[in-house]
Amino acid sequence: MSATIRKIVAATDLSMYAHRAALRAGRLAREHDASLQLLHVVNAASANALQKLLPTAPPIGAAMIAEATQAVQSLAEDVAKAGGPTAECRIEEGDVTDTLLAVAADADLVVLGPRGLNPAKDFLLGSSAERIARRVRSPLLIAKQEAALSYECVLVPVDFSASSLQAVRFARALAPRATLHVFHAYDSPYEGRLRSAGVTEEAIKSYRHTLQLEAEAALCELLARAPDVKDVRSRVELGDPRVAICTRADELQSNLIVMGKQGRSWFSEFLLGSVSRRTIERAVCDVAIVPG
Template identity: 35%
Template sequence: MFRSILVAVDASHAAHNAVRRAGLLAARFEARLTLLQVLAPSVLRLPYGLFAPALGTDARITRAQLALGRAAAGLARDHDIHASVVVRVGDALEHIRLLAHEADLLVVGAKTRNPLHDSVLGTRAARLMQLARHAVLVVKSPAASAYSRVLVPTDFADCSEAALRLALKMVSDRSVEVFHALSTHRETRMRAANVPAQAILDYVGSAREKCLRRLRAATALANGHAAGCSVGHGDPACLSLERQKAMAADLIVMGREGQGQSVAGGMRMGSVARQLVAKAGCDVLFIPRTALPYLEADARPQRPAMGFDALASRRESEWMRREAAPMSSACHDGKAFQGSGATVLPC
């Protein structure tokens, strides 16, 4: 299921929990594990509003590499796994997003700065969840052991079915509960149209029974055994949070159909995903539609193994070629390759 896991690390306690949880998952799925820390570029204020790189950047990088090395050594000791270490300097969101393209799962710790900032722009975990094209695990609690109880809110979309299959692989089927919240829109319209109360009750009961049958069929199709099923009536986010507390779930697995290209456009206030990240008392795993080909073992495309250092260099070269002005063949050191009527320059 997961073959490559990337962990975004900093000096916070939330990042420590993310590293421990990623180690447990890497051991369970036998996945490659990479620890990434992005340092903010230090600047020195000069007269006339100018800035210059401050001294000591190399020392900060060395300290970060040593800290990540100790964390990797702890993972090797506790879980018998090897973790690669990568340190970058620059914009954290951009570096994490670029390197996450080559990972099946991005693991981040849930760390907030202040309520006003997070309510307007969202937490870093929420922004990464919006921009990432692969599965994102937001770790909110200490990782003492493997997950034992999983809640899967579903809307019967393809991503929700993938979330259910993943949840059944992470724990036993008896520890997974699938939940669906029925909308109240039609009931509200029926009341506005003065439909008799008994007819409304009959409709709600019929809709609940149909939903339960559909949930049982989905769980049986996913694993051959029926997991727990429950149906609520009302706001999906509030009901999911209540159900998580009632069953003491330590993980929520949720599919997400949309995959936005900007924080402002995708992470709208009041969305179910954002409310779960902000208010859930357990870890939250999101699976966007774009992650489905990589999570399905049979449909997964074969990609050549590539180190994260080589990946970053390749992406930087591609960016430079896009930004640079067109050059003649005499300005390029390499030779051009002819094929299919096109000229391709070596990377």
Template identity: 30%
Template structure:
């Protein structure tokens, strides 16, 4: 992900729950001097106008363009992102269809899989720039790209780097030696990653290693450090995000009330 974000697309269903995503997108637009485009999908004939969309902005006269595509919201949102070539897609937790499908489930699955750019899911009110980032890593190329991308986007933020490692046969073998070996291997990989980073970036990173299922570990670290943004990376749509769309996504996008940025490699 390039540091330069020139355009941001934010989705709204015009309900109050979408205000947080809109507010955050506009704040990021000011912070990065990026264009902001607001999209509202119309799934059937409705008297919705661009003026109706502008009324949900904190300032109806704010510098932002509007589009009203027809069709199911998740597809309309990602199609608009692709057509406009945006650098970031921002969305909230609003309900988008009559089946009660929230953008925290199958819809976010579609958006993350199909979006041509990073996706920011906003849950919190915007009270200023992101300052404490929790970044999940499995030491893959995609996770490294997410770390570097997030660090570049938020150069003043503290970076909490989290790795959950697996202790083999732990359910059957209660051995300190096995646990020590697993932790030592994880620590070695972490040390190698940090050693390969620029010194100024290393100074911003606080590492966290813990044994356990990734979602549970991320959940616990989030409770300890109170991040205002969680970042996960992916190789295309495989790797960590593939898992994240299952149990890890359930933790990050439902149990933890923290904005989440998904960065896909390449």
């Protein structure tokens, strides 16, 4: 993974959520002196379906492309007015996810909003952001907040995997002046069984303390592998990470969460990972997913 951010692709479905994401992409492009490409994909299947319903109408696909071109150019003007760079406008026709992934294959960062314009599909398959996060090979930023402020307080949840180390490094690259809060939430998997087996509360407390010490040692080891990452604060906490991450982000008033992409098998990769998915759903701040 590149240690610098030189090319940013902001995918837009022309919704208000995507507009906000494009402004964030513009701000980041300015901060990193990176190029910015605004991408809109016209759904070829939708255009073909409409054409079949209206066979005597002028070519609908061409009309959709022309309308999208005008809208993306207007978006580029808004980005420039907000202080961003002059963006390249790119309109493609095809499957939305496949085309986006192909265009953004060489990007250092992909930015998009948290919602799409197809609520029925999103309900069945997860949001557009989640579907893209399953397959994207570049860091993905899901922009939820207004882009008025730079990232100042960044939460980096870790599980000590290789992707966690990448997340720590990418968080520093993305937000070089922010305070990084590296956080691990650990559970106590056998506590219920121990209690059912009649183990004393004192012994269970000792078991929980041992888990905490092991987590703290693992976190120190992880950070030692990234000695170039400065201004880092660390914390381990007992709790379900699917809940604890967003709770901790709220406590810190973080405006960005950066986490490694979970999934070591094709099945878990397809599901994105329950922790990552829950964080995308529940976080009120921006969320970046970093491949391992």
